[in-house]
Amino acid sequence: MIVHFEPASEEGIASVVRSAAAERVTLSIVGGGTRSGLGNPVRADRTLSTRRLAGIVTYNPAEMTMSALAGTPLAEVEAALDAKGQMLSFEPMDHRPVFGTSGEPTIGGVFAANVSGPRRYVAGAARDSLLGVRFINGRGEVIKAGGRVMKNVTGLDLVKLLAGSYGTLGILTEVTFKVLPIPPAAATIVVSGLNDAEAAAVMAEAMAQPVEVSGAAHLPESVGGRFIGGALPEGAATALRLEGLAASVSLRAQKLASALARFGPVATLDLDQTKALWTEIRDAKPYADGTMRPLWRVSVAPSAGHQLVAALRLQAGVDAFYDWQGGLVWLRMEAECEAELLRRYIRAVGGGHATLLRAGEGERTRIPAFEPQAPAVAQLAERLRASFDPSRIFNPGRMAVA
The missing domain is CATH 3.30.70 (Alpha-Beta Plaits)
Incomplete structure (x- = not known):
């Protein structure tokens, strides 16, 4: 039977790690367990969850920064931001539908897996919003890197290294990240009937227009009918999202629709349809x-x-x-x-x-x-892992991909 630990404090987590290192037993590091199907299976002696290490530490809407303990449910973070008209710009995917898992995604898990959604190509990945971290290495030492404002770049490389390392280098206990205002309006221009190659050309054309497209996706006919209750135009759909102030979105949507009309039938989705569509694209x-x-x-x-x-x-x-x-x-x-x-x-x-x-x-x-990593990259990854986790107790069998 695998022993499961859920410490409620940073020191409690560090103590479990120190004991594991001393006993030479391995640990599977999890948050809410919603991404348990991702990657190669971890074969560990014990499981260590950050789920009980939860709570928002500080939130400064004026400076658009938040600090939260790693086990804080993502829903709690997003609710606090939404109340102030702010958001996580990188749109983290909810993996539960594709994995068939339950539980609650945690903010630490989001950054540990560098989870990013449709806005990633214009707003950056999760790691690009991460300002600072506290984490525990394989020796059970608590380490702090980064700061609470963008101008403080001390340790920024270390911060980015932890994001996307999937718990192979250290256990995140606290994360500090920047947030952005929620766009008050949004619309989606949909061009119908394009094949994949034609859609690639249309998306490139849309990105070249001075209209600030914040989402560009192509949904072939095989999947198009499975989005927003089949409310998309029949057949393949090429979707282009615009966000911002209402008057600006309206004007830009008209310009984009006019520029793309020669490629095929054009329709416009309103704010509610746009939110629903891009959530479903985000979550595959x-x-x-x-x-x-x-x-x-x-x-x-x-x-x-x-x-x-x-x-x-x-x-x-x-x-x-x-x-x-x-x-x-x-x-x-x-x-x-x-x-x-x-x-x-x-x-x-x-x-x-x-x-x-x-x-x-x-x-x-x-x-x-x-x-698979190139030999030189694999060697560097192994040296990093040896430095952070010399006894190789974290997530055995999982490759560090930071």
Whole structure:
């Protein structure tokens, strides 16, 4: 039976880590447990959760910064921000639908996994909002890096290193991050009937327009009907989001619709439809299907996404849709994971990386979930891990991907 620890204090977590290091036993580090299906399975002697280390430490709406303990539910953070008309600009994905997990996502888990959504290509990833951290290394030492305002850049590289390290370098206990005002208005321009290559051209055209597009996604016909209750125009839909003041959004929407009308039928979604659509794009709704069919999150150049999918369709059964102007491909395999084929084709279209987000237990055990690192990068990662966690007690079997 695996022993489960849920300390309610930073010192309590540090004590568990020191004991584990002394006893040479390994720890699986979790927050709310909502991303338990991500990556290769962790085989550890004990589980250590930060769930009880919760609460907002400080929130300064005027300076647009917040500090929170790592186990604070993401919903609590977002509710506090929403009350002041502010938000996390990077739109963290809720992984529960695609994994079929329960529990509550935590703010520490968001930053530990560098979880970012549709606005990432214009607003940055989660790590770009992170200002400071407190964490516990593999020796059970408490370390602080960064500060509470952007102008304080002390330790910024260390802060960014912890974001996206998936609990392999240290256990986050407190995070300080910047927030932004919620745009008071939003609309989405939808161009209908485009194939994948045509949609890539349209998204590139939209990004070149002086209208500040904050979301660009293409939903092929195979998935289009599964968004916002089938309320999108019939067939494939290329969606372009605009945000800001109401008068500005209205004017920019008119300009963008006019510029794109030559490509196909154009429709406009209102604020409520826009919020619903981009939440479902963020959470990969078409693939929250209750199955364990392999799901990949692939990052390539925006112009290469449709080329990659077209090549794969000649060799394997795949379904896909595109975010980040085509640079993020949500790719579901209908049967096998096809990891070697996928990664070979990624190299052929100019490079990128693929993360196996979901698969059966057997496939997750034998297939590298994260993109294999180049030898020099792998060596550097191992040296970092040896420095942060010399006894290798954190999340054994999981590759540090920071």
